[in-house]
Amino acid sequence: MSRLGHMGARLYRGEVGYDFVGKRKIWYAVSILITITAIVGLAVRGLNMGIEFQGGAVFTTPKTSVSASDAEHTASTVSGHDAIVQELGTGGLRIQISGVDTAKSDQIKAELSKELGVKSDDINADLVGPSWGEQIANKAWTGLAVFMVLVVIYLAIAFEWRMAIAALIALIHDITITVGVYALVGFEVTPGTVIGLLTILGYSLYDTVVVFDSLKEQSKDLTKQTRWTYSEVANRSINSTLVRSINTTVVALLPVAGLLFIGGGVLGAGMLNDISLSLFVGLAAGAYSSIFIATPLVADLKEREPQMKALKKRVLAKRAAAARDAETARVRTPQDGEPDDGLDDAGPDDDDGAAPAVVGPRGQRTQPSSRGRGRGRPSGKRR
Template identity: 75%
Template sequence: MSKLGNIGARLYRGEVGYDFIGKRKIWYGISVLITITAIVGLAVRGLNMGIEFSGGAVFTTPKTSVSATEAEHRAEAAAEGHQATVQKLGNGGLRIQISELDTQQSLPVQEALAKDLNVPVKDINTQLVGPSWGEEIANKAWLGLGVFMVLVVIYLAIAFEWRMALAALIALIHDLTITVGVYALVGFEVTPGTVIGLLTILGYSLYDTVVVFDSLKEMSKDIGKQTRFTFSEMANRSINSTLVRSINTTVVALLPVAGLLFVGGGVLGAGMLNDISLALFVGLAAGAYSSIFIATPLVADLKERDPAMKALAKRVRAKRASAAAKGESQEQGDTAVQDAVGEAEPQDAEDAAPAGSSAAGRRSQPASRDRGRGRPSGKRR
């Protein structure tokens, strides 16, 4: 931990760092590849919408020895071809969701399930969701997401600038696309809990992004009055100074979410936790990635197009070229002096150089140092 703290302190002071901005084309390529994969998965497999959005019936059974796979086949047979989703509950019961099932069809299905699963009909709890209600929930979810995006862009444009607001919006869309694509590829059910998870991860993603933006805003204050760093270099310093903080925040947030996803949903069989935990897990990881590798490099790209930043970059390059030329000239001058001195140095420097001479080689000791040898101490008698 002490080594990590030392690395964080050195990153913050700018003593060490990684060139995130300089390698931004690599990060853009990785993001494009992941995004295309997510879109293809979404187009091919589609989303497994829960009955809250598509409408249908939910049957909750008591403890039974029938497996989830077998119960799924029997439920689809009883529902005459309607798609069924079965989850094993912690108490040994089953949660059977059958989409697009109306009230008249639910009672025969309930009786068929009771017979196939060998449980009393009265012990099977049935809940019906109409398609109009599911459509209303979906519209409210999209509305909430749209309002959230608009408010975020307005706030960032006021608190920082429009370039940062645009970069943050692109990063958010990037995170949403990846999370939704993973849902399509994995086949997890999309429920209102999924929407809650998406809104939550957008908040986490914005937190990391705003931390980097705030550091960049502070470092780039009066940036035009100096000629040491360009805006891209200043942005790179901002990322490095907040890197350890972002990593720590993401890891601390991912650990409990991983417990919900892998332990709660996988080991304990609490399938109802999968919808929100998967959205949180994927979204938190994607949000940390986008805040470092997407949002800030995009701001640097947009800002470097500003005429003032172009002029600053030109001045910085000119100053560095001048310093490099002066350093080269000084080095060449020192080398020429050393060569000239070496050629002028006689073979026996000790004999040729006069007493006290500092021309080159080893200096001869002054003769005055030998005057007192073989004589009395010099004290007056």
């Protein structure tokens, strides 16, 4: 068995573990800080919306020797708007310009034909109206709202309403961080971005539901015992599924990282950037929230119940009594290999093996009889 597998087995059996729930205030503070940073970045920088949402034109050229930077300068100068140019695998260019109408599109097409040295008829121009992007955005928001409502209903039925609330907060946490990263990085928001955002919702819930299922099993008849509190059982559930969560997250992140850093960064595939960035950030945020946010939130909500408060009080009282009994036994019982120092009977002034002090009038001192006393002495009788 590998070292990671051995550690996972020990975590599952509860032999080792980390106190995730006990240190939940630290994780809450980290999440609040990251969320505030994402919101500030979104408010200050805003999202770089693609032409699908703003409207504009997309020009696709055949193979040309003109570089992408020169084509970008030409397109920006002619249109008066910022242009985004991407190199295609065929050697051609894909030029996106926002806020362009039909008349302006024909002018830009003619100028690009001169600068790139290609025929005007070989340049494909597609116009995108802003209404299409607005429809996509509205449908995405509708799908997101319906998804969250269905998730809350399902989790409330399958588990309980506290877990549903915690999962919903974790989802909002993940989406906020992902959108904030998009604003800070400046990646263009396209329909691929929307697809990625909707996809991460399922991944975000996966690890959370796994931990919740373990917590549900381990917390059955919890109030009938006095060994564990609900927070401790929740912490055991996180530790027992920790290696599984790490493995599934790493396996999911590896291909997404390949799309983001190799497909998008090296090959320059723009659509891959849009999808992979949202997936990469969302997967990482989802794994974090399922361990550090969702389950500690459930423990906080459950510990407010009267029966869980009473359980915690009984558990702590039992542990305090056991600690007192252990301390008493340690004082009264000598350790193995150590002489009995007589602490239970001797007074504070007794040392060096001295006899204990006698309280009250002193009686006669009794000498031990000797077997050899009087042997060899005359009996004193006269013959």
